[in-house]
Amino acid sequence: MKIRARYRSLRGVSAAAVLLAVGAVGCSDVSEAVDGAKDGAKKVARQRSVYSLDIGDCYNPNGKAEGTAYSVEIVPCDEAHEGQVVGEFAVDKDGAFPGDDAISAIADERCPVEAQKYAPDTWGLPKEAALFYYTPTGESWTTGDRAVSCTYVADTGTLKGSLAGASSLKPEQTTYLKGSNGLYEALWAHQPETDTVEDDLAGYKAQAKAVAAALDTHLEGLAGIEGAEVGRLRTTLAKAAGNWKKAANAADADAFYIAYDPAFTGIDPNESVAARKELGLATTVPADEAEVWAG
Template sequence: MEPIQPTPPPPFPEGGPQQPGWPAPGPYTSPGMPYTPYGPPGMPGVGPYGPPRRTTNGLAVGSLVSGVVCCLPPLGLVLGLMALPQIRKRDQAGKGLAIAGIALSALSCLLLVVGLVTGGIGSAWQGFKENVDEASRTKSPSSLRTGDCFGDKDKAKEYATHVEVVDCAGPHDGEVTGRFKVTGFDTWPGEDAVDALAEKRCDTINSTYALDTWAVPTDVWTYYYLPSKESWRLGDRSVICAYASEGEPFKGSVRSDTSTLTLDQAYFLKAVNPIEAAVYEEPDEDPDEDFAANKAWAGKVVAAIDGARAGLKAQSWPGASTAPVAGLGTTLDAASKEFGKLARAADAEAYWDAYDTAWDALPENLGAEARTALGLTDTLPAKEGTSA
């Protein structure tokens, strides 16, 4: 009897041996744990990355935010109380946020009640409004516009960085009369060059802005803001012209130009103002020291007087202003004659002989009656140390 030979095992399938009891892994399964979007009954679904994260309750977040910013404390309290039952029912996160929001909102409500009772809320709100208002008025001098009245705490410094725009009816350090751009220089020309240009141009701008010179206080003078060397490099070419006080702030606008005056008022002032301007240019040196300069000055005064005489006679003046304007013309006739003697003086001695008579013919309050009739300022501003 031939021995029985054991039956050989079947050949391994192509691809190698398999472990018994484990299905071959597929492209979307793992050994022993195929992917399924749902778990057993009563358990949440299981995805490829494990169970989904718990969501945070939105009302809890809103409660905390409202409590932190203290803007609407009752809202934060309500949101927090609504969030707690939702968190328990939906198994959400955010319980700590809701509790914190309720606590902060309750504290804010308490502070609000105390503030309303004691008046602290009103004071704090008023202070906040004042600070916001002040910040909105504070700006760089380069942003000032014609007609702006301003306070300048940096007035004593070489360069101002901030000014505060204020109501012209209240105290202020200055009033903007206009601005111009510096031209003709490719590079920074130097502070002296810009300053000389600003002094000349701003004098002209100011005289046009305030034709009624008697309405300008005596301690208020031409003032201007210049570009610095640093701002010039950044493209700043503007000069801001102003009237500003050298001492205490002044009240009221000094503006009296063609936008605020009647045609008769503007015509009158344009006729007589050159006399005032010429008089102020009297040389510092006496005729004994510089006779030629004093003679030339007297000639300028005569030219200004004669220009005013011609202008006043060429205009038809309304109603009550007719007589006083005619009276002013008569005064100017006499003043022209007397100042003509100064302009024609042969020497310093002859100049001095005619000097006092010329000034007597040209009173300081020249044209006051005509100004009254035309509705202009008829009283010269008080000088420092005197009463109005």
């Protein structure tokens, strides 16, 4: 999943005016001009400062897709739109502005979590939806701005309808998604920066320990869900958990590799498709995940 920053601006919505100039033209041209003016007036009326964005708002950005934003156009979610706010949080930092990179690192970690609270089944998201965020600037930080707005934006084309999904889920669906999302968050959040285990065995073992813990939590949730396919998935994940624990306790790189191969294969998202179907959840593995497990 791609995450890119879109920085907020200190300023809110600036004053705007619509100028309509009608000369000696035909009736059809006047009609088109009037319609255009009406559309322009509607867009102006829908402008809102990025400071006042709320979870659930659907909107169209003004200007470029990335960079400093002053305002956005709020639109009904049943209209075609480019983005929707799906989460928000406040940066827990005082003192001087920590810098764009530091703020982005916090948003990289927090926004996926906040977004999943609003739209838990990430498999059901439109394929063009990518996670962006609005963050404070150095200038707005001095005024007390600490808010980060997490938002899905269409990489290409537009979105239609709300991405909200949490309120419509059944208890067993919520339990499954919470465990599954936690599992893959643990995997990627603890991914070492080095390419080989030999260069950071401790880091890879720490990742394995985190994944094993997340698997235990997921398995505990699955134990309370009925269904033959869910039961089969639980058996598969239990084996994977054992291998992740072996990797976490590996004495050397060779022992780690021996445990890691079946551990990683055991959490292949394709293994959960049948259980997801049984639970009434989305069953198409996202392209980026499918690519990872395809090797």
